[in-house]
Amino acid sequence: MNTNTDPSVTNESGPCPVVLPVIEEQLKVDTQLEETGRVTVSKRVHEHEERVELPLTQQQVKVERVPINQYIDTPPAVRYEGETMIVPVVKEILVKRLVLVEEVRITKEEVQTTTHQPVTLRQEEIVITRSTGPEA
Numbered sequence: 001m002n003t004n005t006d007p008s009v010t011n012e013s014g015p016c017p018v019v020l021p022v023i024e025e026q027l028k029v030d031t032q033l034e035e036t037g038r039v040t041v042s043k044r045v046h047e048h049e050e051r052v053e054l055p056l057t058q059q060q061v062k063v064e065r066v067p068i069n070q071y072i073d074t075p076p077a078v079r080y081e082g083e084t085m086i087v088p089v090v091k092e093i094l095v096k097r098l099v100l101v102e103e104v105r106i107t108k109e110e111v112q113t114t115t116h117q118p119v120t121l122r123q124e125e126i127v128i129t130r131s132t133g134p135e136a
Contacts, residue, residue: 036132037130037131037132038130038131039128039129039130039131040128040129040131041126041127041128042126042127042129043124043125043126043127044124044125044127045122045123045124045125046122046123046124046125047120047121047122047123048120048121048123049118049119049120049121050118050119050121051116051117051118051119052116052117052119053114053115053116054114054115054116054117055112055113055114056112056113056114056115057110057111057112058110058111058113059108059109059110059111060108060109060110060111061106061107061108061109062106062107062109063104063105063106064104064105064106064107065102065103065104065105066102066103066104066105067101067102068100068101068102068103069099069100069101069102070099070100071097071098071099071100072090072098072099072100073098074098075088075090075098076088076100083107083108083109084105084106084107085105085106085107086103086104086105086106087103087104087106088100088103089101089102089103089104
């Protein structure tokens with residue numbers, strides 16, 4: 001057998017075939033993570049005090065005694081005149097007659113005053129720091 005690969009070479013049965021290698025390239029794509037930078041997020045809280053005026057409402061009771069000294073047959077009931085509650089006060093005397101001695105008048109009043117109170121206020125602030133490069 002002749003091992004010569006020259007196309008003009010022949011052997012007893014005729015010309016010898018020439019073998020040509022066929023090469024194919026294939027592409028393999030791969031990715032890698034690469035750090036290009038970092039971000040740092042922090043939160044700060046700032047506090048400051050302010051004085052505020054607050055209206056305060058409170059109820060006060062005014063009591064007034066009004067002398068009546070009048071004879072009556074039956075004790076009167078508690079009554080109202082507007083915001084004033086009138087409470088009759090009676091006493092028995094020896095002759096067994098009722099004398100209206102006085103009336104107590106009780107009136108509710110609203111009084112508004114202003115007070116100063118310190119108040120602490122908080123404010124948040126977000127700080128973002130960006131650093132670049134693989135060594136970050």
